[in-house]
Amino acid sequence: MTSHSPGSPGLRAWLGLLVILCPVLLVSMDGSILFLAMPRISGALSPTADQALWILDVYGFAVGSLLIAFGNIGDRYGRLRLLMIGAALFGAGSAGAAYAPNAELLIAFRALMGVAGATLLPSALAVLSELFPDPRRRARAIGIFAAAFAAGFAIGPIVGGVLLERFWWGSVFLVNLPVISVFLLFAPVLLREARVTRPGRVDVPSVLSSAGGLLLAGYGIKHAAAEGLSAVPVAAVVAGVGLLAWFARRQRVLEHPLIDFSLFRDRVFTLAIVTGVLPLAAWSAAAYLSGVYLQSVLDVPVLGAAFLAIPGAAVLTTMCVVTPAVIDRIGKRTALALCHLFITTGLVLLLMTGVSGGIGWYVASTVIAGVGYGISFSVVADTAVGAVPVEQAGAASAIAETGNELGNALGIALLGSLAALVFRLQGPDLAPTLDETRRIAELAPEALADAKAAFVTGLHAAAAVAAVLHAALGVLVLRLLPRPLSRPRPRPRPRPSGPDGGSPRAGRRHAKVER
Structure with missing residues (x-):
């Protein structure tokens, strides 16, 4: 039998980490996998303009609004138990979404997937922390966890495009079922239950x-x-x-609130949270609108659109890995400012796209903005936690994670709605969306050209607004954040506290472990 030093994780711990990454990848990937699938879904189910937006972002709204609540529930009734229930519900929602006969049911099943996803994220990270009692190895495992989560967002559209090249639109949901099955099979064997005693009840x-x-x-x-x-x-x-x-x-x-709003009195914390929300909002809206642009304006096949997304996804994932080392050299203040600079530049490049061409501008946009997105994904939670007292670290972490999920949904809701409004005002007034206009029988070429031009104008409007917001936030970072803001010194792990919202990173040492 192989021996391990005290606190050293064995093969079981690393296999457990691989098992935990299964639902993590699914939750993040399903936040973006539909970006290239929407033209196919629109052709099959004919959703209205607002239904199409709901199909995309009801998932993110459900995850973001319930994340903290399910963190509390998992602390009281068992993280692994909640993880197993959530995985089963996620699989059921995926199967229902794959065979949904209309837009209304697809939205309902996507909402069910979002509810299940809200149970998976905090529970997965909590169970992971129990596998690695040594702080250094736990930090490494959590880094792998974070990189996998970011990679899921980035590769979601690519996976969707590859599936749609060979199968019908429901395949982007059915791909979840084998992964869920593997998790449900091995999780009871490799993972351990964890509970944290917390005061109060979920409000x-x-x-x-x-x-x-x-x-x-x-x-x-x-x-x-x-x-x-x-x-x-x-x-x-x-x-x-x-x-x-x-x-x-x-x-x-409330004595034990879901969100401790007093944390926002600290400007470093506030800017960190906004930096978590806005980049994901810009990324999700740009990815969705660009997917429609490539397929419905430039007539790029879905597999080609998936391949065009690879360079940006590779840069984003790489930056998630290398950003901690970069911060050691330049500090968090400079990193946050560079984050907004790169995203602003990438969004501005989207303004160069046109009806007759723009693939090169699109790829350049995703690559340059991907640098900023990767920095954001890596630095936000650490900056937010470092800005507050140790006893409030759990609450800060929970708010940062919730902000990420809500940013993904708000990007589609707000910037996607802006693009839809521009199309309605400037389009040929034959249908509320470009894909619906394209399906009109005997559509005149002039009307199709007008519809494509109106969509591109909407894409440009959304990109311009997001670019201006990022530029303004970058200026605020330079003006408001203190110069010595750098990588924080090692902090002791916080004890469970009332207002931490059930954060997956709070108080793991005090968990009751059950074999």
Whole structure:
């Protein structure tokens, strides 16, 4: 039998890490796998403009709004147990989505996948921490975890494109089932249960108001962009904003809030969280709109569009790995500023694309912006945690993770809705989306050209707005962050605290481990 030094992980721990990466890759990959699949889905199910946006981002809304709540639930009732339940639900949602006969059911199954995904992320990281008791090896394992999560976002469109070249659109969901099966088979053997004793209960009104507020506000914005202003979308936005405001007020009076808003008094923490939200919003919107642009404007085959996404995905994943070493040399303040500079430059290059060509500009955009996205994915959580006292590190980590998921959804909801609004105002007024316009029988060439030009204008509008926001945020980073902001010194692992929101990174040493 092979012997190991105390605290040294054996083969079982590393095999357990591989098993944990299965649901991690699926959760992140399913946040982006539909970006190239939407033209096929639109052709098969004929969703309206706002339904198409919901198909894309209801998943991210569900994950982001429930992430902290399920972290609390896992702490109380068992992380591995919740991980197994979530994986089974994720598989069921994937199977249902693959065979959904209409857009409404596809949205419902995507929402179920999002709920399941919210159970997987915090539980996976918590169980992983139990496999590696040594702090240095645990840090290495968590680094692999983070790189896999970022890589899933990057390779999602590529995997979707490869599948769609050979199979029907439902294959982008069915690919989840073998991975889930492997996880459910080996997880009980290789992983251990973990619980953390935490005071208080999950505040159900907070969970419902945050999720309901996000969904209502998102529905109103997308419906108004696609169909125009009317009483229904305006009422939805007002109700959604009201629920979110009530949620924020409630957190201030709860003894154990889901989100500790007092953390946002620290400007370093606030800028770090915004840096987590905005890049993912820009990336998700640009990836979705570019996928439609390549296939429906330039008529690039889906497999060709997938190959064109590889350079940007490779740069993004590489930056996730090398960024910690870069930060050791230049510091976090400079890294955060460079993050926004590269993303701004990449988004500006998207403005060079046109109806008759622009593939080279698209690839250059993804490569240059990929540097910034990779920096963002790597540095945000560490910066946020380093900006707060040790006892609040769990809460800071939970907010950072939630911000990432919401950024992915908000990019489609806001920037995607802006592009839809521009198309509705400047298009030939034959259908609310480019793909629906292309399906009109005996469509005049002039009308198709007008529709393509309107879509490209919408793409440019979304890219321009995102570029301006990133440029402004980069300036704020340089003006507001202190110069010595650099890689933080080693910090002791925090004890479980009330307002940490069930963060997967808080208080692992105090977990009760059950064989």
